[in-house]
Amino acid sequence: MTVREIDPGAAEDVQALRSELDELLRARRYAAQREQRLAEGVSSGNDPELHRQLAQIRSLRDGLASRHLELSERLLALEDHRREQTAVPVPRRPTGARFGGAYEAAPAPQPAPAAAAAPMRGARFAGVAAPAAEPEPEAPQPVAPPRPKAPEPRSAAELAALAARITALHRRGSAQESAAVTAQAAVVLAPADVARLIALLRAEGPAGAAGYLARAVAHGAAGQAAGTLAELRRAGLSEEAAALFHALWGYPATELPSLLAALEQAGLSADGLTLLWEWGSAPPAELAALADHLRAAGRTEDAYRLLHQAAGRRTDELADTAIHLAPRLAEALSYEVVRLRSPADLADYAAGLVVSPDRYRALLAAVGTLDESRTRAALAALRGAGLPLRT
Template identity: 45%
Template sequence: MRMRPTAQPSGQQPEGEQQAAELRAELDELLRASRYASQRERRLDEAIRATPGRQRPDGDLLRQLAQARTLREGLGARCLQLSDQLEALESAIRNGQQPPPLPRQEAPPQQRQAPPQPRQARQQHTPPPPVRPDIGALTERITALHRAGALAEATGMIDTAAARLAPADAALLVGMLARYGPAGASLHLARRVARSVPDHSVVVLAELRELGLVEEAAEVFHAFWGYPASAVPGLLSALERAGLTADSATLLWEWGSAPMPELTSLAACLQQHGRAEDVRTLLRQAAGRSTDDIAALAAGLPPALATLLLGELAVLRPPVEVVRLATALDGAGSTELYGRLLAAMLADEARHRTTLATLRTAGLPTRPPAAPRSRWGRR
């Protein structure tokens, strides 16, 4: 509860209450400025999003947005600092203690991080977050290094930014580099961002699209194709959380034509993570590959997934191609796989009547082999 300033006999407020009144006035002023900065940031963001998809947003708007975000973060950090100081001061007044000295502010809030308060009562609290970097200054630094021939240092600065910047800031830096930076710098940053954890890179992808940076967004998305199989389930989950389900479907479509060992590994990883529908989508795409590829894929998959693949093939491929695969499996001695393909056809015998008749003509089995009888079956 805040204490109202009370007058001393001399008509003057005690020192502590005077300090509290000054802090409240400053805090109110900063809160108003923070609200204005937030409104300006929102208007600039809306203006950038209104840019037609195939055009780069205006560079001045990108710069203003970066500055507005930096200012809003700085004001927010200063408000937290003043709030902590005011709370400590009012606590001291209530308890009749000497008011703690107020730390001096050495720089504007948008240019520094608010220092932690030297008070025991608030040590367990998380300190204010650091202010956002000056994206414009970072762009100029990268560009200056490149012009000076310090290419390795410029590239290192881009790589560091990709690893440390928040998604919104990374997208802004991509936009600034695309507008003002060295040729190819924005694409390099996009590729580096794609190597970060899936949740981070997916949010950057969405931000780039919102900013109308089509080429750079495509660079991030294409880099997803190079993810190892073990990282794909997490990437697909991140895309779904971001509402980018169409991108998930596109990636699965592309991975359906991956080299056979990678495809087998990916199907197994998706199955292990409980993404059964993704496994079906992947194998449905793979079912359109050549007979030799399908035979090799079926042989490398776990039994349940091999059954699923052969079932998709029986449904999707014309009879002549199903017969070709059955002949290849039989000729290779893959009795078990042949039986799984045959079982998929017999599950809908009316639909596969022509295929089964062709198999009979070729002298291939059209009925599963009878189970061996146990000598203990009769007494």
């Protein structure tokens, strides 16, 4: 990469570049964590939407890496230029493969760590505040960090400058960097400002940029997603609200309780119920994981509601789900099947549970709760399929 010449009178300084590099490091760490979660989801099934999201986050990660290298080159060049203005001789040092083994001046000082509560600013994001850094997965903190402060509202001028930046990058052929800036804004701006930026991009930005920004919000925290969805609805941005809502279908299973709670707090409980209905069609192992995470988070009623939505699926898929579920949830699913399905369907479902004596006993117990005529019909169907009536 060719480093641009540094004008001695340029306003850009070392501290501004360091701040931007701090932003990029945080964004890259977030992208890497999101990529890891999506890769885990892809490995457990063949969901095209998860594959699409994985490709999207990898593209974002690549764009952030490219931008990080560009800024690193610029920072080194600027520091070298500033050092050349002094009369103090400095030793030489090798700088690595990106300079082809050439030698440069003494090592640049490392960026000073930003204060935890202070918003980071930079020209690239037109003053957008970055979120508090997440703890590294391999080194969890024994005490939960304080909740980050809500992003400060941005002025109309700041948002207009950010929209212009996104548009300018796209027009000059830097589509990947334009997408990276857009995706970063989706997770660090306040929900109301995300909605305002979406409106600006919809009116004057690159084609598809508004929808891309809306979908990218689903990569952020639950409160950010729910708050932005509410703001989009209030602003009448129905297409972008629908794009964000559909993107929420692929939310990581471990974070669904937080998402449902955030939707309730935003006055969008009906959207939470719709998501439960959609998630009821997830592959069996994933469906079981969703229900288990909801129960573990204290949202047992949501877990039962999810299983109720799933009870109309193919009986072999239901049996597979019951095998993966925790015992109490497997029992709840069997009660739903016994209550809602025909005796023939019940027999097909039971055939898939024979491999698990505990699950099969729970099924027989559920059959015993039916009225007398339905119990006889269910037991006759089991007997006709050659299945045991006791274990």
